Amino acid sequence: MSRRVIIDTDTAGDDSMAILMAALADSIDVEALTIVAGNVEFDYEVENAKYTLEVADATDIPVYEGARKPLVKDHEHADQVHGEGGLGGNLFPETGIPSADQHGANAIVERVRESPGEITLVCIGPLTNIALALRLEPNLNELVDEVWVMGGAVNTLGNDTPSAEFNFWVDPEAASVVVDELDVTLVDWDLSLRQGRFDAEMLAEIEAAETKYADFFTTISERAREFAREQYGEVSTTQPDSLAMACVLEPELITESNEYYVDVDEREGMTRGYSLVDERGVTDNEPNANIVETIDEEVFETMFLDMMQYGNPERSL
Numbered sequence: 001m002s003r004r005v006i007i008d009t010d011t012a013g014d015d016s017m018a019i020l021m022a023a024l025a026d027s028i029d030v031e032a033l034t035i036v037a038g039n040v041e042f043d044y045e046v047e048n049a050k051y052t053l054e055v056a057d058a059t060d061i062p063v064y065e066g067a068r069k070p071l072v073k074d075h076e077h078a079d080q081v082h083g084e085g086g087l088g089g090n091l092f093p094e095t096g097i098p099s100a101d102q103h104g105a106n107a108i109v110e111r112v113r114e115s116p117g118e119i120t121l122v123c124i125g126p127l128t129n130i131a132l133a134l135r136l137e138p139n140l141n142e143l144v145d146e147v148w149v150m151g152g153a154v155n156t157l158g159n160d161t162p163s164a165e166f167n168f169w170v171d172p173e174a175a176s177v178v179v180d181e182l183d184v185t186l187v188d189w190d191l192s193l194r195q196g197r198f199d200a201e202m203l204a205e206i207e208a209a210e211t212k213y214a215d216f217f218t219t220i221s222e223r224a225r226e227f228a229r230e231q232y233g234e235v236s237t238t239q240p241d242s243l244a245m246a247c248v249l250e251p252e253l254i255t256e257s258n259e260y261y262v263d264v265d266e267r268e269g270m271t272r273g274y275s276l277v278d279e280r281g282v283t284d285n286e287p288n289a290n291i292v293e294t295i296d297e298e299v300f301e302t303m304f305l306d307m308m309q310y311g312n313p314e315r316s317l
Helices: 013-024 042-055 104-114 128-136 166-170 172-181 189-195 200-207 212-220 222-232 240-249 297-310
Strands: 003-009 028-035 063-065 119-123 147-150 184-187 197-199 236-238 254-264 275-278 289-295
Touching (some): 003 013, 003 104, 013 212, 013 222, 013 240, 013 297, 028 104, 042 212, 063 104, 104 119, 104 128, 147 240, 172 184, 172 254, 184 240, 189 240, 197 200, 200 212, 200 236, 212 222, 212 297, 240 297
Parallel strands (some): 003 119, 028 063, 147 184
Antiparallel strands (some): 197 236, 254 275, 254 289
């Protein structure tokens, strides 16, 4: 049987690649997408998700609109990374596909209650919807199969501020609740920098594929590639969300993971969204999260190229 997955997303560039990867994979069944405030204006995120499903020929997957703002704090969008609208700055889809009727958090709770222990949550945006789902269903941890989170920066500089990764920075209150109350596997920003970055050679190989998937990637990553040139002086993109999804699809991709105590700084100011990861056990707190520390880069790149070239990220597995 295929694994059943709900993807919670603030759909911009790399979120789209994660959704595409899941929708094209045979080993999982995407039950729904739930949209959360994050990368760009909320209505753009909704259309971006629906358009990605169109590219994957998977418009039967329902899209639920969730939280339009974080639990407590205001946030700024990441247009400077993903471009206006979130898909590179030049693509503004209008699919005409209606959203499903429920709020995203309610949809999550209803589905896990109907199928306890069968649904995995893959969270690739801020964690507002998941925190709301926890308030609706305090036994969420017992009802889900697994919870995967792309978020945090494990003892490294963040990508939004020096202290914080964007998803945790947007809604630190939600992130704190989720890592405290759910058994989370965390794929963090540092792992993406170290082992989820595509260089110029990889990007050229993708572009040469000349498929609708490769064309989609090239379009939506345009602004991200410009941002990398401006910030780092190199041609590259980071793929945190698709890396997280690849780990869900192929657990053997993970070569090392360990359990640590994790907490998130909710305070406003310079350390907002900071993810404390107690790698040395100095706090005496029990571990509450599984951290993916290393992956097989060659397998990840092969999965991504197979998706771009053949529409099947599991072709070579």
